[in-house]
Every structure is written in structure tokens, then in C-alpha cells.
Amino acid sequence: MIALLFCSWSQAQEPSPETQAEKSATPQQAAWGDLGDGTFRNPILLADYNNLDVIRVGQDFYMISASHHFMGMPVLHSKDMVNWTLIARISRELKIHDRYDTPGQAYQHGTWAPAIRFHDGKFFVYVCTPQEGLLLSTATNPAGPWSPWQLVRNEKNWEDPCPLWDDVKDAGGDGPDGRQAYLIRSRLGAGPLIIHKMSWDGTTVEGEGKTVARGPVLEGPKFHKRNGEYYIFAPEGGIDKGYQVVLRSRSIWGPYEKRVTLEQGATKINGPHQGSWIDLESGESWFYHFQQHKAWGRIGHLQPAAWDENGWPRMGEDQDGNGIGEPVSHSPKPNVGRTFPFSLPQSSDEFESDSLGLQWLWNHNPDDSFWSLKERPGWLRLKAKPISSRPGIAGVRNLPIPFVDDSIHFAYNTLVQLAMGKECSATIKMDASHMSEGQRAGATLFGKNYGWIGLVKESGKLKIRANIQGKYFNGPELQGETIYLKLGIHNPSNPRFYFSADGSEFRRLGDDYSVGRDWFEGIKFGLFTYHLSQAPATGHVDFDYFRYESDGRKNK
Structure with missing residues (x-):
């Protein structure tokens, strides 16, 4: 049960047991990649x-x-x-x-x-x-x-x-x-x-x-x-x-x-x-290339190609007759002699292995003492560490990132994976029973323009909060110690955040915003926990699963 304790709760009142955006993120017919009929639609990898x-x-x-x-x-x-x-x-x-x-x-x-x-x-x-x-x-x-x-x-x-x-x-x-x-x-x-x-x-x-x-x-x-x-x-x-x-x-x-x-x-x-x-x-012959595309970063395309009679390569289709190819959006698949099963890069994770799935990335050289898949089998444990208190840099010109004491940009132990699919979402189950005072934990859409949703432990209570580029959206107090989180990206480049006490009925928290292009990188789904810079390194959270859906045909 969730108690409604905050006056800003109106931010979370949009009813969404299953929003229209979430319905559209459920795979039905491929929006990109292998179409299952001997053809494909570009991009082949929308990630x-x-x-x-x-x-x-x-x-x-x-x-x-x-x-x-x-x-x-x-x-x-x-x-x-x-x-x-x-x-x-x-x-x-x-x-x-x-x-x-x-x-x-x-x-x-x-x-x-x-x-x-x-x-x-x-x-x-x-x-x-x-x-x-x-x-x-x-x-x-x-x-x-x-x-x-x-x-x-x-x-x-x-x-x-x-x-x-x-x-x-x-x-x-x-x-x-x-x-x-x-x-x-x-x-x-x-x-x-x-x-x-x-x-x-x-x-x-x-x-x-x-x-x-x-x-x-x-x-x-x-x-x-x-x-x-x-x-x-x-x-x-x-x-x-x-x-x-x-x-x-x-x-x-x-x-x-x-x-x-x-x-x-x-x-x-x-x-x-x-x-x-x-x-x-x-x-x-075939040619791979990328396209810079909004929040998703540089997505992969595949073009039919050929060598001409003079030994020059041709790519795509010359639709206007100027001698230069243009990208095609739909094509028969390459002739490799056989047909192979559909697959996409891994995304969902039940955390049942002793090692992390290959989809996961750390935002710095990992400290293996602050996470575990073995201390509680079947769950990913992330341990809280104070954020770095040093101002940051970004880009080859070393542009400054001003230090902010509650910015996930400076948080250790942030585990992320690529967003995949134009309509995509992830659902996460988190056990917060061992959070310590001041600890933050939850799920993030990570990038220069970040957002996260999760829990903050304050005055001994677990409080639901979204932090969108440093702006707080306070939800209710959590009664109990388990929370379900859902986050997604919806065309065009609009992240959204949801929470639930039972994993069935989700409510939205936070404003719309657009993430755009971020530090050469597309936006990433992630899991995190941290303390503010002056706090001790105490407390942990456990994640039972990370379940991903997109407008591709299937996700692992």
C-alpha cells in the first residue's frame, strides 16, 4: 500500500495502469530490423x-x-x-x-x-x-x-x-x-x-x-x-x-x-x-553506416551496394540520377546462403547468473567490492558509495561539469545499457529493505540530460522521488520495502517515469522533457544507488529483474 503524504503528489496523479505509450512499447510487429519475411527495415539496430x-x-x-x-x-x-x-x-x-x-x-x-x-x-x-x-x-x-x-x-x-x-x-x-x-x-x-x-x-x-x-x-x-x-x-x-x-x-x-x-x-x-x-x-556487396538520431545516438543502417564497371563502389539507390546513392529504408536481406533465427542484442536480465550480462556497462572503472550477484543469488546487489565531490569535465575541450551534490553524473556504481527501439521501456523490481539514511536508489535514463526515479531514505522513511536534471518531483511515502519502477523513451525523445507498489498499477511521476544528443552518446537505461558526497558508504539495494520491451520483434 502507498500512503499519499506529499502536496506535490499531483505530479503523479496521471492514471496509468497501462498507458497508451506503454502499450505501444509492447513488441507486436517489427518497426525496424528483421521483418521475418526475408526483408529488413532500416535501421537494422535502433541503438x-x-x-x-x-x-x-x-x-x-x-x-x-x-x-x-x-x-x-x-x-x-x-x-x-x-x-x-x-x-x-x-x-x-x-x-x-x-x-x-x-x-x-x-x-x-x-x-x-x-x-x-x-x-x-x-x-x-x-x-x-x-x-x-x-x-x-x-x-x-x-x-x-x-x-x-x-x-x-x-x-x-x-x-x-x-x-x-x-x-x-x-x-x-x-x-x-x-x-x-x-x-x-x-x-x-x-x-x-x-x-x-x-x-x-x-x-x-x-x-x-x-x-x-x-x-x-x-x-x-x-x-x-x-x-x-x-x-x-x-x-x-x-x-x-x-x-x-x-x-x-x-x-x-x-x-x-x-x-x-x-x-x-x-x-x-x-x-x-x-x-x-x-x-x-x-x-x-553491402555497406554499413550510422545515422545520428536524437536520443538514441548513432543507429546502424545497412545498404545494398555493388562495384560498378569502373571499379567504384555504389551504395543505396540513386533515386535522383545524380550518380550518388541515397539510403534505402527497406530491402531484401543479404544472400548468405541460409536463413537464420531472429535475434537482438541482449537487454532483459533476471540476474540469475554469477556474471553480469554483456549488455551492461559501468560509467567508470568498476569497483567490484560495491556490487554482487552472489551475496543474494538471483538478485543484483548495488552498494551505496558517496558521489565524487570533484567538478567534472566533458568533451575533448574539457568543458566543465559543475559539481552538484545530488547529480547522478558524479555517482559511482551506475550500471547502464543502451536504449534500443524508438518505443522502449524497462520494468524493474527493487528491494529497499537495507537502504541507509540519505541513500538514493532506483532506475535512470542516463546521459547529459538525465532523469531517474526511485527511493530516498529520509528521517527513516522511504520516499518516492524523481530527479529530472536536478529538479525534484516528490511522490508518496512507500509503505513496505519493495517498489516496482518503469521508465521508457517515447518518440520523439521523451523519457517518462512510473512507479508501483504491486507491479501491476503504475503511476507517472515527473514532467516531460527531451534528452537530445548527449556527449556523443545515446541515452541509456540504468540502475544506481549513491549517497551525497559527505555521507558514509553504507546501505545497499537488491534488484530482482530488469525486463525490457521495445518495438523490435523480440528482446532477450
Whole structure:
């Protein structure tokens, strides 16, 4: 039973045993991805797998993406290029600088646009951080284990690296028969594109490199070689309104001829660029790219593609006849020779395992003494810690984040996962019986423009509260020690928060607000608990489940 004790309770009076928005979040027919009839609708992944890179190894496809200041980089697997499952995380911590130990000190830093390649029986992932430099992790099995991040080159202001192991003999390299390896990169601020010689084992990058291309916001290069010609696939023109270009040369050092290959045109897909070219054994070709899309971040699209008679790649459909492709919204699935079951990256979690699901990310290097899946089997336990009292920074210009003593931006032990689906929601059951005085705990939509709903223990009582960008919305006092929380995102970019005493009838708490684009990152669903900065580290909460729904066909 819930007692109504607060005059501001009017904020929570909207009746919603099951709101219309929640009904629309229940999966019925796919709004995106695999449609189940041999076709798919873009985006194939309506989630922030941003700056994605995809490779084919035999009959398997592997995707990675940037994770920035969240730990750590995802590895996904597919058999048909449309249905994806998380199989690994590359390192759950960044031990390259102590800024990653403290929440609020590295937002928008960390691992930026990566590249994955398979060479000589091993998977290589290269990525740059804005401040620390070029990192490398390797694995013989993409499901792991992956090696800890190795600092290959301590250089600030590098970005977007991609390797190429060339097949030319007697090129002066240290590879078999004198073969040479190379690495292409951009520079912070977007361009130019610079090529370096690299050791064959991939652990050394030489010199200052040679600039081979310039352009407006030219970045994110991906190396390819075909029929003796070198190709650089790269985005140009910026994230929101840019386009895809391809550069081609008979020599790796250039000169390169450049063409625009994919643009928004008359479509609604803004900024279609930065991705991966895939050739199939069936003779088909495909191109992955992302789109910057409101609160969801950079969502993944897949375009039909082909090589033309002159050896230039084509992408999408040239709807206006100007020689440049435009994104398609609906297409037959790639011909990979078989049909495979539907799947989406993991999202729901009953916390029945001894290890966290691969969907979960920490907002700083995790402290394993402050959480557990074993102390109460079948439940996730989060232990409260005082928030960091240091002002924060965000972005490569180190823009200040003023310290606020009740801001989740500075809270340790915040566990999040990507929002997936344009209409999406999560329902959470939380046991608050061991909360201590002053402790906060609940569920969050985490980002620059954050919101959360949960409980605060004050004067020995459990009080329901929503905190939306620092503004409080007070609900009733909780009678009992168990609360059910629901939070969701509804088009366009509108988060909403609900609570229930019985898990059946939910009531809304808080105002509408729009989250928009946040620190290069899409908004994230999460679980949290913390104390204010001067409080002791006491108390914990237990989460029984996190159940996710979206307008995709199915969620795990």
C-alpha cells in the first residue's frame, strides 16, 4: 500500500495502469530490423552502436563500436548481417589514466571510433582515445578473451585508426617476403587522413606519417584493397549532415581520386556515413553506416551496394540520377546462403547468473567490492558509495561539469545499457529493505540530460522521488520495502517515469522533457544507488529483474 503524504503528489496523479505509450512499447510487429519475411527495415539496430565497424570472417560477421567513457567496447556476432548478438566486451576497464576511475572526469573521452580486422589467425582491434593515444587489443576467438588494451603510440589528438596488411612483396616491410603493414588515421577535429608504416605484428607505428587526403570534416577512414587498388572509405561533412566518400589510388601513398558515394538526398536519413564495406561469397556487396538520431545516438543502417564497371563502389539507390546513392529504408536481406533465427542484442536480465550480462556497462572503472550477484543469488546487489565531490569535465575541450551534490553524473556504481527501439521501456523490481539514511536508489535514463526515479531514505522513511536534471518531483511515502519502477523513451525523445507498489498499477511521476544528443552518446537505461558526497558508504539495494520491451520483434 502507498500512503499519499506529499502536496506535490499531483505530479503523479496521471492514471496509468497501462498507458497508451506503454502499450505501444509492447513488441507486436517489427518497426525496424528483421521483418521475418526475408526483408529488413532500416535501421537494422535502433541503438547506439556508434562508429560501428563490421568484418566478415568466413560465414560469420563481427561488429564493434565506440564505447567512449563506458566500460567496455562491445563485440557482436551475426550470421546474416541483420540479426546481432553480443558475444564479448573488450576490457571492462581503462587503466591508461586515473581519470577513468572517477565518474564525471572522462565523459566523452575514452575509446572513440574503432576498427576490427582479422589477420593471420588473429582479430585486431585498434582505437584511439583523445588524450592517451593509439590502443590495441587482440584475440584468437572474438568471444574472448581479449588482451588488455596495449598503448601502441602515446600521442594526443589522434583518432579513427584502421590497419592494412598489404600483399605486395619486397615492399621493405618486416612481413613475409618483405611485405609492409600500414595504419591510416585522422586527427582530432576531423582530418586530414594520414598513413603510417606499421610493423607486421601491429604493435609499432612509425613516424609522423604522410597526409594523403583533406576535406571538410574528413575522418573515420577504413582501408580496403581490391584488384591491386587501394580504397579509403571515409565520412565527410560532419555527423548530422555529412555523406560518404571513397578515395582510390594505384599507390597506397596516393594521389587519391575522391568520389561521393552516399548522401541523404530526399530521404529522412541524415548524415549517412562512416561504416564498413562487406563483399559476400554470393557476389553481393553491402555497406554499413550510422545515422545520428536524437536520443538514441548513432543507429546502424545497412545498404545494398555493388562495384560498378569502373571499379567504384555504389551504395543505396540513386533515386535522383545524380550518380550518388541515397539510403534505402527497406530491402531484401543479404544472400548468405541460409536463413537464420531472429535475434537482438541482449537487454532483459533476471540476474540469475554469477556474471553480469554483456549488455551492461559501468560509467567508470568498476569497483567490484560495491556490487554482487552472489551475496543474494538471483538478485543484483548495488552498494551505496558517496558521489565524487570533484567538478567534472566533458568533451575533448574539457568543458566543465559543475559539481552538484545530488547529480547522478558524479555517482559511482551506475550500471547502464543502451536504449534500443524508438518505443522502449524497462520494468524493474527493487528491494529497499537495507537502504541507509540519505541513500538514493532506483532506475535512470542516463546521459547529459538525465532523469531517474526511485527511493530516498529520509528521517527513516522511504520516499518516492524523481530527479529530472536536478529538479525534484516528490511522490508518496512507500509503505513496505519493495517498489516496482518503469521508465521508457517515447518518440520523439521523451523519457517518462512510473512507479508501483504491486507491479501491476503504475503511476507517472515527473514532467516531460527531451534528452537530445548527449556527449556523443545515446541515452541509456540504468540502475544506481549513491549517497551525497559527505555521507558514509553504507546501505545497499537488491534488484530482482530488469525486463525490457521495445518495438523490435523480440528482446532477450
